[in-house]
Amino acid sequence: MLQKIKPKKFKLGIVGGGPGSWIGHVHRISSRYDDKYEIVAGVFSRSVDKSRKFGQSIGLDKSRCYSNYKEMSEKEAKRKDGINVVAIMTPPSSHQIIAENFIKKNIHVISDKPFAGNLEQGKKLYKAIKNNKKIKYALTHNYSSYPMVREAKNLVEKGKIGKVEYINVEYIQDWTDGNKISKTNSKKVFKWKVDKKIVGVSAVLNEIGSHAYHLAIYITGLKGEKLIADVSKYSKDVKMDNNAQVFVNFNNGAKGIVWTCVTAKGGVYGLRIRVYGSKGSLEWVQNDPNYLKFNPSKGAVKFLERGYTKANFSKKFSRVKFGHPEGYLDAFANIYKEFAEYLKTNTKKRFYFPNEEEGLETAKFIDACKKSSLKKQWVKI
Numbered sequence: 001m002l003q004k005i006k007p008k009k010f011k012l013g014i015v016g017g018g019p020g021s022w023i024g025h026v027h028r029i030s031s032r033y034d035d036k037y038e039i040v041a042g043v044f045s046r047s048v049d050k051s052r053k054f055g056q057s058i059g060l061d062k063s064r065c066y067s068n069y070k071e072m073s074e075k076e077a078k079r080k081d082g083i084n085v086v087a088i089m090t091p092p093s094s095h096q097i098i099a100e101n102f103i104k105k106n107i108h109v110i111s112d113k114p115f116a117g118n119l120e121q122g123k124k125l126y127k128a129i130k131n132n133k134k135i136k137y138a139l140t141h142n143y144s145s146y147p148m149v150r151e152a153k154n155l156v157e158k159g160k161i162g163k164v165e166y167i168n169v170e171y172i173q174d175w176t177d178g179n180k181i182s183k184t185n186s187k188k189v190f191k192w193k194v195d196k197k198i199v200g201v202s203a204v205l206n207e208i209g210s211h212a213y214h215l216a217i218y219i220t221g222l223k224g225e226k227l228i229a230d231v232s233k234y235s236k237d238v239k240m241d242n243n244a245q246v247f248v249n250f251n252n253g254a255k256g257i258v259w260t261c262v263t264a265k266g267g268v269y270g271l272r273i274r275v276y277g278s279k280g281s282l283e284w285v286q287n288d289p290n291y292l293k294f295n296p297s298k299g300a301v302k303f304l305e306r307g308y309t310k311a312n313f314s315k316k317f318s319r320v321k322f323g324h325p326e327g328y329l330d331a332f333a334n335i336y337k338e339f340a341e342y343l344k345t346n347t348k349k350r351f352y353f354p355n356e357e358e359g360l361e362t363a364k365f366i367d368a369c370k371k372s373s374l375k376k377q378w379v380k381i
């Protein structure tokens with residue numbers, strides 16, 4: 001008779017990501033990718049009925065499909081087989097309060113970005129994470145988990161491009177779908193992103209600018225020191241931040257430019273970063289993620305391919321062989337995979353997933369952008 005082997009998986013609870021949410025699906029797939037988690041509980045929507053129905057439709061026990069996150073944290077904390085980890089994928093302004101609720105119950109947190117709705121919330125959340133030694137935290141700035149982004153980080157650390165001197169990063173999208181947005185249709189098209197109470201201090205910066213800035217500090221290991229920003233709104237009638245141009249001075253003297261926009265016509269997930277150092281440069285484009293352009297100042301341009309000989313570091317974060325495309329879901333799943341390993345370890349092994357330190361840095365950046373744009377002057381980050 002075959003011996004029954006019980007896999008040791010972390011018990012995962014989910015908050016948000018209900019019916020119709022794209023990122024909810026991404027989290028659920030990513031958590032299962034490497035067989036490290038089992039989804040056992042959740043509150044998927046603000047609507048109790050929708051949440052319960054959805055939970056059961058993905059196979060959860062009725063008793064663990066909760067009506068709100070407070071009930072879920074209370075009840076799960078009391079269970080012997082309660083969740084070890086919660087994954088939060090609600091809109092930005094709720095990240096801090098929901099995370100803190102679970103932190104108080106000693107439940108580990110994986111949260112989607114941005115770290116918080118504004119800097120004040122970000123500081124509170126950071127403190128709550130640091131004050132509870134029993135919990136660990138990961139932030140799904142998932143673009144940093146692509147193997148070739150990790151390769152870029154490694155090349156910078158190894159000094160292959162020398163001292164970083166210039167950084168240019170952009171993340172542009174088009175939330176209008178090419179339509180003219182008026183006061184009447186703005187809520188239908190932009191949804192909660194027009195509501196500051198939900199999206200937080202800035203729609204464009206919280207939703208995608210945070211990813212761009214995160215990528216810059218992630219790859220280079222630098223921090224922004226001061227910046228000057230121009231953050232604009234879609235129109236007089238639709239007062240949603242839709243565009244930000246930012247000059248950033250980094251702590252090693254490097255100069256950077258961050259451009260982020262959510263109404264750039266034809267802008268489809270346009271995330272691109274270029275880093276120039278004293279010995280060469282790197283370029284990575286999200287739509288072609290398996291390649292990294294490495295341009296030494298002396299010599300020919302090299303296209304490094306994921307998992308291939310010249311990109312050995314990327315192999316650690318890759319599942320399929322070079323020549324076969326890997327993409328968004330694989331990268332997202334790297335965060336879940338590493339976090340599971342991190343939860344099991346007490347060693348000083350290095351992990352590469354984004355955490356609260358980077359979360360707080362992005363919150364500081366966004367806050368400084370808003371202040372600078374208002375004052376029309378350079379401000380400290």
Ligand SMILES: NC(=O)c1ccc[n+]([C@@H]2O[C@H](COP(=O)([O-])OP(=O)(O)OC[C@H]3O[C@@H](n4cnc5c(N)ncnc54)[C@H](O)[C@@H]3O)[C@@H](O)[C@H]2O)c1
Nearest residue numbers: 016017018021023043044045046089090091092112113114
């Ligand atoms: N990492 C990425 O690449 C990426 C991509 C898209 C969205 N996101 C982030 O994910 C978050 C959600 O964005 P979205 O586009 O999926 O939004 P969405 O509106 O499509 O989905 C949000 C879901 O959360 C539910 N919800 C809201 N408040 C809740 C609460 N208190 N309790 C339980 N459920 C609740 C809603 O009912 C809805 O089902 C945002 O922070 C966004 O920035 C990240």
